[in-house]
Amino acid sequence: MPTDALLARFVHDLMPLRPLALWAHGSLAGGDYQEGRSDLDLIAVVPGPLTLGTVRGVIRTHRRLRAEPLAAGLHCTYLTPAASTDPGAAHLTWAHGHVMRRPVTPVTRRELHDFGRVLHGDPPAGLLPPVPDGQLHEFVLQDQRDYWRPKVDRARLWRHDVWVDLGLLTFARATVTLREGRLIAKREALAELTALGAPAEVVEDITRRRYGAPAPRGEAWLARRAELTRAYLGPAIDALVTSYG
CATH class of the missing domain: 1.20.120 (Four Helix Bundle (Hemerythrin (Met), subunit A))
Known part of the structure; x- marks a missing residue:
């Protein structure tokens, strides 16, 4: 399945950033994923602080995937444990072919706790505060x-x-x-x-x-x-x- 191959490649290529966890939310986690139509919405937790070297590493990781089927729809936000508590904070994100900053909203956080898919490392309950x-x-x-x-x-x-x-x-x-x-x-x-x-x-x-x-x-x-x-x-x-x- 192209999706599984892409995710396996991404996990492998992410290892130089020493991720503590990689989670899927959205359709892939919720059981409504349609290959070739749905995006791949991911959250990576990496050691902090995020330096210029970390940003360059994120860019390299995603650019290596460009030739992979479905890679254009792979979006990932990068959290650090110290910055994970504020749902209003904006975090380094790769989406639509470039880096930006986005929050991890209360909806995304609740999705992760309720049915997030663990692709690597620790589950959300150990790293992400619950959503009241x-x-x-x-x-x-x-x-x-x-x-x-x-x-x-x-x-x-x-x-x-x-x-x-x-x-x-x-x-x-x-x-x-x-x-x-x-x-x-x-x-x-x-x-x-x-x-x-x-x-x-x-x-x-x-x-x-x-x-x-x-x-x-x-x-x-x-x-x-x-x-x-x-x-x-x-x-x-x-x-x-x-x-x-």
């Missing part, structure tokens, strides 16, 4: 209100698959987390969208692209899909925030 329910609730609510709701008003974004998919699926997952205190995978989120009254043809479009053979789409459909998504998602987020804020 209140902290998870506050983050999910804030993410819907302060990040996703303003994005709904930017019409041009919603002609792109990634915004339609992430916007709707994140909303469905947020709804279940706020309502029931649990995290769900993308497949369950699709079923939840139907129950929540999301436009059926948009949900079908996401399902086909993720799990089946996508149908040909023209500009007229992309424009209609954007309108349907925005008309549903704006009021839906407003109602969610009012209910759980």
Whole structure:
């Protein structure tokens, strides 16, 4: 399986950085991974502090993988034990072909504790503080209100698959987390969208692209899909925030 081969190569190439742990979260850990369609979302814990030499080592490690199938979708955030406690802190991350800084959010932290996949070293419970329910609730609510709701008003974004998919699926997952205190995978989120009254043809479009053979789409459909998504998602987020804020 190309995914297993890529992960084995990555673990091997990561050894010069002396990782304490390497974990998978997201679809790979949650049982909804679709090879060639899903990203590989990873967290590495390495000894600190992170020096310029560490950054160069991270860049070399990822650049060596460029010829590997699926390597473009392998994203990894690098934590140190001393910097692992703050969910708002930004950490060295390789994603989309370059280095950046990203936080390890309360949602990601809860995923790691609940069903994270250990690829090397210690499990999350030994290195990562647990996520209290209140902290998870506050983050999910804030993410819907302060990040996703303003994005709904930017019409041009919603002609792109990634915004339609992430916007709707994140909303469905947020709804279940706020309502029931649990995290769900993308497949369950699709079923939840139907129950929540999301436009059926948009949900079908996401399902086909993720799990089946996508149908040909023209500009007229992309424009209609954007309108349907925005008309549903704006009021839906407003109602969610009012209910759980």
